[in-house]
Amino acid sequence: MKVAVLGFGTVGYGVYEMLKNADGLEPGSVLVRPGKDDAEFKVTSISEITEDPDIWAVAEVMGGTNPAYEFVSAALRAGKHVVTSNKALVAAYGPELEKIADEKGVAFLFSAACGGAVPFLHNIALAVESDKILSLGGILNGTTNYMLDAMQSRFMTYADALADAQALGYAEADPTADVSGMDALRKIMLACAVAYNMLPDSGLCCEGIESITAEDVNHIQAGGYTCRLVTSGGLSESGQLYAYIEPVLFPANAPECSVLKNFNMAKYIGENSGQIVFMGQGAGRWPTASAVVRDLNDILHGKRFMMRPDCERVAADNSLCEHKYYVRLPEELADALPAEKTDVYDGIARVITKEIPVQAMHDFAKESRKDGSSVFFAAIGE
Amino acid sequence: MKVAVLGFGTVGYGVYEMLKNADGLEPGSVLVRPGKDDAEFKVTSISEITEDPDIWAVAEVMGGTNPAYEFVSAALRAGKHVVTSNKALVAAYGPELEKIADEKGVAFLFSAACGGAVPFLHNIALAVESDKILSLGGILNGTTNYMLDAMQSRFMTYADALADAQALGYAEADPTADVSGMDALRKIMLACAVAYNMLPDSGLCCEGIESITAEDVNHIQAGGYTCRLVTSGGLSESGQLYAYIEPVLFPANAPECSVLKNFNMAKYIGENSGQIVFMGQGAGRWPTASAVVRDLNDILHGKRFMMRPDCERVAADNSLCEHKYYVRLPEELADALPAEKTDVYDGIARVITKEIPVQAMHDFAKESRKDGSSVFFAAIGE
Numbered sequence: 231m232k233v234a235v236l237g238f239g240t241v242g243y244g245v246y247e248m249l250k251n252a253d254g255l256e257p258g259s260v261l262v263r264p265g266k267d268d269a270e271f272k273v274t275s276i277s278e279i280t281e282d283p284d285i286w287a288v289a290e291v292m293g294g295t296n297p298a299y300e301f302v303s304a305a306l307r308a309g310k311h312v313v314t315s316n317k318a319l320v321a322a323y324g325p326e327l328e329k330i331a332d333e334k335g336v337a338f339l340f341s342a343a344c345g346g347a348v349p350f351l352h353n354i355a356l357a358v359e360s361d362k363i364l365s366l367g368g369i370l371n372g373t374t375n376y377m378l379d380a381m382q383s384r385f386m387t388y389a390d391a392l393a394d395a396q397a398l399g400y401a402e403a404d405p406t407a408d409v410s411g412m413d414a415l416r417k418i419m420l421a422c423a424v425a426y427n428m429l430p431d432s433g434l435c436c437e438g439i440e441s442i443t444a445e446d447v448n449h450i451q452a453g454g455y456t457c458r459l460v461t462s463g464g465l466s467e468s469g470q471l472y473a474y475i476e477p478v479l480f481p482a483n484a485p486e487c488s489v490l491k492n493f494n495m496a497k498y499i500g501e502n503s504g505q506i507v508f509m510g511q512g513a514g515r516w517p518t519a520s521a522v523v524r525d526l527n528d529i530l531h532g533k534r535f536m537m538r539p540d541c542e543r544v545a546a547d548n549s550l551c552e553h554k555y556y557v558r559l560p561e562e563l564a565d566a567l568p569a570e571k572t573d574v575y576d577g578i579a580r581v582i583t584k585e586i587p588v589q590a591m592h593d594f595a596k597e598s599r600k601d602g603s604s605v606f607f608a609a610i611g612e
Numbered sequence: 613m614k615v616a617v618l619g620f621g622t623v624g625y626g627v628y629e630m631l632k633n634a635d636g637l638e639p640g641s642v643l644v645r646p647g648k649d650d651a652e653f654k655v656t657s658i659s660e661i662t663e664d665p666d667i668w669a670v671a672e673v674m675g676g677t678n679p680a681y682e683f684v685s686a687a688l689r690a691g692k693h694v695v696t697s698n699k700a701l702v703a704a705y706g707p708e709l710e711k712i713a714d715e716k717g718v719a720f721l722f723s724a725a726c727g728g729a730v731p732f733l734h735n736i737a738l739a740v741e742s743d744k745i746l747s748l749g750g751i752l753n754g755t756t757n758y759m760l761d762a763m764q765s766r767f768m769t770y771a772d773a774l775a776d777a778q779a780l781g782y783a784e785a786d787p788t789a790d791v792s793g794m795d796a797l798r799k800i801m802l803a804c805a806v807a808y809n810m811l812p813d814s815g816l817c818c819e820g821i822e823s824i825t826a827e828d829v830n831h832i833q834a835g836g837y838t839c840r841l842v843t844s845g846g847l848s849e850s851g852q853l854y855a856y857i858e859p860v861l862f863p864a865n866a867p868e869c870s871v872l873k874n875f876n877m878a879k880y881i882g883e884n885s886g887q888i889v890f891m892g893q894g895a896g897r898w899p900t901a902s903a904v905v906r907d908l909n910d911i912l913h914g915k916r917f918m919m920r921p922d923c924e925r926v927a928a929d930n931s932l933c934e935h936k937y938y939v940r941l942p943e944e945l946a947d948a949l950p951a952e953k954t955d956v957y958d959g960i961a962r963v964i965t966k967e968i969p970v971q972a973m974h975d976f977a978k979e980s981r982k983d984g985s986s987v988f989f990a991a992i993g994e
Binding site: 244248251252253254255347348349352353356357359360361482483484485487488489490500501502503504505506507508509510511514516517519520521523524526527528531532533534 | 626630633634635636637729730731734735738739741742743864865866867869870871872882883884885886887888889890891892893896898899901902903905906908909910913914915916
């Protein structure tokens with residue numbers, strides 16, 4: 231079956247090459263920007279793909295929401311199956327695209343958009359048909375994991391860890407989407423949509439790694455902990471969806487501590503299956519391309535959807551989840567937190583809080599930073 | 613779709629209950645032993661299932677090779693899809709059963725036979741269509757992992773760890789299949805069949821945990837290592853299949869160290885995907901039932917096979933894989949091993965060997981034990 235590819239960057243090239251060797255699949259034309267069509271198989275207009283009856287499916291790996299949305303809509307309307315690695319696209323327009331796919335009876339799959347080679351969404355989609363997903367999440371951003379690992383294993387400063395990640399191509403020139411937590415938060419939005427048929431698109435709590443310092447790392451390690459950036463989603467007891475991202479401190483022996491460099495770890499807890507954990511490469515040409523091609527094979531076997539056409543957008547409610555937190559902040563702000571333990575040195579307080587709601591912790595940090603105060607916080611994991 | 617269940621033990625009950633709540637599936641009749649048919653839905657003859665046109669698929673969870681083989685063959689011949697959790701059945705008769713399934717155009721899936729809830733075979737089967745699996749394996753027996761963890765985390769003796777596992781229902785009264793390594797070895801046979809279309813049924817090297825002592829654990833921990841029982845399979849550079857099981861020592865921070873209690877960890881390395889790791893519950897009513905029901909959903913989506921009908925039985929060749937080993941043995945035998953380091957105390961030698969072939973190490977231990985010598989060995993992992 232012929233598969234057209236939208237985009238010929240790192241992942242697009244990988245998909246094109248893998249299609250040459252995949253059973254039952256072959257590469258069709260590749261959409262590139264005008265002027266970049268330096269080979270027979272490259273085309274510059276989406277209509278050359280949507281109007282080609284030989285094209286069975288389209289792999290969208292160009293990134294960004296526009297024109298990806300227009301192109302993917304057009305492909306679906308033309309009756310082509312679509313597979314994408316584009317988390318921004320699915321987080322923004324997933325329900326609309328799934329509705330078109332459903333009307334046309336074609337597939338819309340996006341495994342590669344969450345976890346790269348880690349087959350997280352694929353397995354959630356299968357599990358959810360017979361099991362209840364109690365919660366899900368994990369380490370879903372390789373760039374920040376690489377940086378945190380560099381700070382903790384090689385004692386680099388934040389700035390050096392970022393520069394190192396950029397030099398290796400793991401971080402972009404503007405690293406905001408990664409270090410702010412936004413990239414991984416989009417992935418948990420997709421995972422929630424697949425697991426709960428609800429896409430949380432407001433009320434999300436987003437704390438990245440921008441506040442951690444080498445001094446914080448010293449204190450965390452002295453306490454026997456390892457810091458990771460972790461996304462969490464699930465249903466609270468009253469059935470409200472929660473979804474957030476924040477740094478988490480893990481005791482030695484937690485599986486999260488063994489997630490090194492730019493690796494990802496994703497997990498879900500099924501009512502029947504118990505906890506299922508997945509680890510692997512969350513990005514990169516071949517890992518991401520392998521997830522795209524796996525989805526195409528899944529379509530060959532008859533798989534048609536990950537999201538459902540009636541997937542609803544909802545506001546997340548993070549006021550019902552509670553943890554203890556480790557918080558570093560100016561001494562004069564510390565009294566506002568319900569503390570289990572407080573150490574003060576040189577005007578800086580380090581507090582272990584009692585259990586407090588996720589929403590309250592994120593709100594407190596945001597409020598405190600308004601006057602320029604430096605605050606780092608991390609949940610205390612199990 | 614109606615699913616008949618063969619066997620109504622721990623897993624059978626779980627499958628029956630899960631089918632009541634699974635989308636698109638419902639429980640049909642359940643095959644039990646004569647005299648045990650104390651309810652309307654229980655039947656005692658396989659023909660009541662094979663001749664029932666309402667039965668769409670059969671879930672075989674009775675265990676053992678006979679009469680499971682006769683019953684599964686009959687179900688496939690009658691045009692019913694079959695899902696099984698029975699690793700002994702698939703290791704012994706997988707290729708024959710797949711041939712019947714292929715002729716009849718029905719599915720034969722066995723995810724639950726390897727890793728319980730851990731979706732290992734399912735993901736290998738999907739990956740292998742577009743990627744090359746370089747190697748696979750992991751911690752595939754929860755009973756022995758529970759015992760090794762009890763010996764290392766709670767400093768129990770082997771006998772106490774076994775008694776504890778038996779009291780909790782993790783080990784059977786006769787624990788031989790687990791502690792000898794045979795149970796996990798059957799699982800790697802299945803994984804190789806799915807990944808390589810070759811079922812290794814001879815030439816296998818099988819070392820379990822029967823030789824480890826509390827004294828060995830002391831020495832292993834003093835060296836900073838953790839011991840796990842690990843199965844390995846893959847293709848050597850010359851294309852020969854290797855498959856074996858043996859204890860392995862891991863340095864702190866290896867993901868294997870975080871596999872506690874009766875959990876499983878399975879992994880494969882794909883040429884494109886890189887290393888993909890799976891962790892979860894390898895046994896138990898609900899985890900195993902969840903894998904059986906996942907396979908049934910997979911059939912609903914159109915999936916038809918894990919093994920191919922032309923899967924060949926081959927002899928494994930373990931002479932081409934080499935590692936360093938940690939070996940504890942009587943002093944007088946130590947000279948026979950190519951040593952990197954040897955410590956002798958009170959007539960007992962503890963040797964770190966140079967890299968030696970897996971086959972040679974297993975042969976040496978077997979030979980040494982013939983005269984009653986006590987030998988423990990473990991590969992040194994990375």
